[in-house]
Amino acid sequence: MDRELFKKQHGIIGQSLEIREIVDVIQQVAPTDITVLITGESGVGKEVIARAVHAASKRGKKPIVTVNCGAIPEGLIESELFGHEKGSFTSAVEMRKGYFEIADEGTILLDEIGEMPLATQVKLLRVLENGEFNRVGSSLPRKTDVRVIAATNKVLDDEVQQKRFRPDLYFRLRSVNIHVPALRDRKEDIPLLVEHFVKDFASRNDVRFQGFNEDATELLMNYDWPGNVRELRNVIESMLVLEKGKKVTADDVRKYLHRETLADRNLPMIVNRTAEQAERELIYRALIELKTNIEEVKQLLKRRSVLHPEATSTLNAEPTNGNGSITLDEMERKMIMNALERNRNNRRLAARELNISERTLYRKIKEFGLQ
Numbered sequence: 001m002d003r004e005l006f007k008k009q010h011g012i013i014g015q016s017l018e019i020r021e022i023v024d025v026i027q028q029v030a031p032t033d034i035t036v037l038i039t040g041e042s043g044v045g046k047e048v049i050a051r052a053v054h055a056a057s058k059r060g061k062k063p064i065v066t067v068n069c070g071a072i073p074e075g076l077i078e079s080e081l082f083g084h085e086k087g088s089f090t091s092a093v094e095m096r097k098g099y100f101e102i103a104d105e106g107t108i109l110l111d112e113i114g115e116m117p118l119a120t121q122v123k124l125l126r127v128l129e130n131g132e133f134n135r136v137g138s139s140l141p142r143k144t145d146v147r148v149i150a151a152t153n154k155v156l157d158d159e160v161q162q163k164r165f166r167p168d169l170y171f172r173l174r175s176v177n178i179h180v181p182a183l184r185d186r187k188e189d190i191p192l193l194v195e196h197f198v199k200d201f202a203s204r205n206d207v208r209f210q211g212f213n214e215d216a217t218e219l220l221m222n223y224d225w226p227g228n229v230r231e232l233r234n235v236i237e238s239m240l241v242l243e244k245g246k247k248v249t250a251d252d253v254r255k256y257l258h259r260e261t262l263a264d265r266n267l268p269m270i271v272n273r274t275a276e277q278a279e280r281e282l283i284y285r286a287l288i289e290l291k292t293n294i295e296e297v298k299q300l301l302k303r304r305s306v307l308h309p310e311a312t313s314t315l316n317a318e319p320t321n322g323n324g325s326i327t328l329d330e331m332e333r334k335m336i337m338n339a340l341e342r343n344r345n346n347r348r349l350a351a352r353e354l355n356i357s358e359r360t361l362y363r364k365i366k367e368f369g370l371q
């Protein structure tokens with residue numbers, strides 16, 4: 001099929017050489033059942049590519065099930081992927097099909113494959129090799145006919161070196177590897193993406209947009225987009241809501257940069273999901289939010305310690321939990337100590353600064369033996 005037509009059908013925007021090459025590879029591999037590994041930073045469009053591979057395949061009318069391997073707690077991932085029998089573990093009150101069974105005849109997108117525990121990797125390799133798996137708690141091997149697409153923002157080579165990823169699985173996955181470059185390395189795609197997101201959002205939300213002035217356009221082109229296309233999209237959508245009715249300047253744009261959160265928000269998604277599955281999704285969403293918040297706090301602390309080394313130096317001091325990061329208790333203790341110090345031991349003021357009641361502060365001071 002003509003490349004431009006294909007891009008249009010599958011919502012792939014971009015004119016860079018890289019995107020054109022990717023589209024050609026998609027068209028070549030889509031009709032086969034070959035496993036595809038899609039790599040690239042968060043937000044570059046890995047999921048867009050995966051969906052195009054699925055949609056253009058003979059499985060296109062069947063579901064594609066996306067599983068975020070990084071969001072599922074380690075102890076649950078096998079039962080999520082392969083299902084479990086009633087009573088196979090304490091909370092397994094009923095038999096449940098796993099995503100590999102649900103996706104039968106369709107495609108499964110294993111997102112953040114680099115986060116998959118080693119024990120699960122063995123089982124994945126088995127499915128890839130002969131379509132076989134066992135539900136947790138069952139000795140009956142089952143068959144499934146699923147096309148696997150894997151995605152990751154990690155460099156799997158490194159993961160293999162660090163012994164966190166099985167080399168045999170890696171070789172198997174990377175037979176076709178589509179690498180999606182960061183947006184800053186294919187800036188010629190930016191104007192098309194901007195135009196697309198503006199049009200798309202404006203028409204869906206019935207807002208009129210007055211456009212960018214020259215400085216603003218230049219900034220959009222020169223910014224390095226650490227959150228890639230996802231960040232660009234969020235920035236455009238925020239601006240369309242908040243800066244409507246005027247021509248957008250570079251200063252306006254600047255307000256919306258550097259806001260991107262770090263997490264990939266892909267969740268296991270199933271068409272026609274049951275209430276139970278919907279509930280699971282909610283739980284995973286909450287887990288991802290939590291993970292994101294922790295990442296953000298870490299970033300914030302890192303940034304603060306660069307800007308005000310004296311203010312956070314105590315935070316960087318031990319004790320740690322053994323892998324180099326500070327424990328939550330210790331962080332709390334330091335915060336309380338610092339607040340007391342800043343407020344010359346005035347507990348009322350310290351409590352106010354910490355946004356806790358004086359009673360709680362008293363209790364904490366005792367608990368941490370600060371007196």
Ligand SMILES: Nc1ncnc2c1ncn2[C@@H]1O[C@H](COP(=O)(O)OP(=O)(O)O)[C@@H](O)[C@H]1O
Pocket residue numbers: 011012013014040041042043044045046047048049229230233264
């Ligand atoms: N080439 C592209 N064309 C159109 N939209 C894109 C493109 N690349 C990314 N996007 C959009 O950017 C956002 C992030 O893309 P996604 O596929 O989820 O990235 P990733 O999986 O790599 O983190 C989505 O809203 C997606 O629709």
Ligand SMILES: [Mg+2]
Pocket residue numbers: 043046047111264265266
């Ligand atoms: Mg993704």
